[in-house]
Amino acid sequence: MTTLIFALLQHGVVAPEESTQAVNLLSLKGGLMFWTLVVFLFLFFILGKFVFPKITAAVEAREKALEEAIEGAKRDREEAARALAEQLRQIEAARLEAQKIIVEGRQVGEKLRAQMIEETHAQQQQMLERARREIEQEKERAIAEMRREAIELAIAGASKVIETNLDDEANRKIVERFLASIPATEVKRG
Numbered sequence: 001m002t003t004l005i006f007a008l009l010q011h012g013v014v015a016p017e018e019s020t021q022a023v024n025l026l027s028l029k030g031g032l033m034f035w036t037l038v039v040f041l042f043l044f045f046i047l048g049k050f051v052f053p054k055i056t057a058a059v060e061a062r063e064k065a066l067e068e069a070i071e072g073a074k075r076d077r078e079e080a081a082r083a084l085a086e087q088l089r090q091i092e093a094a095r096l097e098a099q100k101i102i103v104e105g106r107q108v109g110e111k112l113r114a115q116m117i118e119e120t121h122a123q124q125q126q127m128l129e130r131a132r133r134e135i136e137q138e139k140e141r142a143i144a145e146m147r148r149e150a151i152e153l154a155i156a157g158a159s160k161v162i163e164t165n166l167d168d169e170a171n172r173k174i175v176e177r178f179l180a181s182i183p184a185t186e187v188k189r190g
Contacts, residue, residue, distance in 0.1 A: 155175060
């Protein structure tokens, strides 16, 4: 590079002796234009060979990094949208499952309530039947007791009337046959 400048100085592009004279910058000089073009092309070649590829590579790397960041952001946004949709779907499924469980719980509760009411009615019927049977048994015992007492009273009354003591067993049989011939409704009234 220094040889180029030295060569330019020797050929009169810029002479140190002429530096005292006024330089007209707007005047056209063919030699100066030629060497300016040569230096420009030489510097352009050097810059194109060593500097521009590095600048271009840095710009392309920056552009690629930005594109990757944009693509990453798009992927992240799409993934977030998918995750949100999945969460919403799961929430909806959980809500539907909860409603199903509530409905099933109500149905089970209604069935249990109906079953308990049915069992209660069955128990009531059993208790009523048992009470009726017990009342009937007590009624039959009371009637039998009343017959025995009636027989005893009749025998006692007949003994007094006859004034003789007859055989108790024979008298008892006679009175029992008599009372058996009387319908039960007549005994109940008496």
